[in-house]
Amino acid sequence: MNSTATSFVLSPERRDQLHQAAHQIRRDIITAIAVAGDGHPGGALGAAELFAALYFEVMHHNPREPQMPGRDRFVLSNGHICAGLYSALARAGYFPVAELLTHRKIGSRLQGHPARTHLPDMVETSSGPLGQGLSVANGLALAARLDGVQSRVFALLGDGEMQEGQVWEAVMTAAHYKLQNLTMFVSYNRLQIDGAVEDVMGIDPLAAKLESFQWRVVEIDGHDIEAVVAAAQPAPTEDHRPTAVILRTVMGKGVSFMEDKAAWHGGKLSMEQAQQALSGLGPAIGFDDIRHMDGTNVI
Ligand SMILES: Cc1ncc(C[n+]2csc(CCOP(=O)(O)OP(=O)(O)O)c2C)c(N)n1
Numbered sequence: 001m002n003s004t005a006t007s008f009v010l011s012p013e014r015r016d017q018l019h020q021a022a023h024q025i026r027r028d029i030i031t032a033i034a035v036a037g038d039g040h041p042g043g044a045l046g047a048a049e050l051f052a053a054l055y056f057e058v059m060h061h062n063p064r065e066p067q068m069p070g071r072d073r074f075v076l077s078n079g080h081i082c083a084g085l086y087s088a089l090a091r092a093g094y095f096p097v098a099e100l101l102t103h104r105k106i107g108s109r110l111q112g113h114p115a116r117t118h119l120p121d122m123v124e125t126s127s128g129p130l131g132q133g134l135s136v137a138n139g140l141a142l143a144a145r146l147d148g149v150q151s152r153v154f155a156l157l158g159d160g161e162m163q164e165g166q167v168w169e170a171v172m173t174a175a176h177y178k179l180q181n182l183t184m185f186v187s188y189n190r191l192q193i194d195g196a197v198e199d200v201m202g203i204d205p206l207a208a209k210l211e212s213f214q215w216r217v218v219e220i221d222g223h224d225i226e227a228v229v230a231a232a233q234p235a236p237t238e239d240h241r242p243t244a245v246i247l248r249t250v251m252g253k254g255v256s257f258m259e260d261k262a263a264w265h266g267g268k269l270s271m272e273q274a275q276q277a278l279s280g281l282g283p284a285i286g287f288d289d290i291r292h293m294d295g296t297n298v299i
Helices: 010-034 041-046 048-058 079-094 096-104 133-146 165-178 197-201 205-212 225-231 271-281 288-292
Strands: 071-078 152-156 182-188 216-221 242-247
Touching: 010 041, 010 048, 010 079, 010 096, 010 225, 010 271, 010 288, 041 242, 048 079, 048 152, 071 079, 071 133, 079 096, 079 197, 079 288, 096 152, 133 152, 133 165, 133 182, 165 182, 205 216, 205 242, 216 225, 225 242
Parallel strands: 071 152, 152 182, 182 242, 216 242
Antiparallel strands: none
């Protein structure tokens, strides 16, 4: 049976702010990919609530001191959805928002997959080849424990990515070393580049598999911001297992013509389509209140 998420309640005001943050991340994804001419909007739109929850509520980090000792770490293993990560980083204050418009351009720091060589202060590891991120996250989590640091480590994987053999080696490793400070999110949108995950190579029953590998497993609606924040809270101290959070997400969430369509895993987005998407998403918002809400993370 799945573990339940630690109970956690956001104030209505804060819930609304985080919703707004996810909304703006979606706008940024659309704009950056349209200007780039190509990219991976589908998975990125589906992970907007996670990016908002991690960078504006959950993670202990500081854009003014990116290498802050004891900071929490995030590994985007499904690196192709980096347009969402770049938006969260820019909106949190790591770099100017205008730089988002350089996404995928030659010479830009914001390549089509995150490169640590370009963004050493913001990206814990380069990613793009699927399947590797959890192994890196394991190393970060183990290193934190060996160093006696409280740091927590979060990784995001796609559900299609769960087909990679290395993921399951890493799943075993995390359980073996009882990496309680590690949380793996899986964006379970049931789609991947070639269609339905179930048709390409089924991964179900995912929760039961992870539990049998000795993980604590939580399954939630990945677009319920409060549930995402709750699921990202530390596990009970007496539970030494790593945590997997299965996020039930919708590819292309928030853009009517993209929702639940594998064709929007990746591809070109015309300016007309971008306009249609942006008008459906509604007006842009500012981040000053959102950023300053909780002095323990982003300042
Ligand atoms: C090792 C490796 N094999 C293949 C690819 C090509 N590839 C990029 S994304 C993708 C599908 C990933 O599916 P999923 O994780 O469900 O992501 P989503 O479609 O939801 O964004 C594939 C096969 C890759 N990047 N790395």
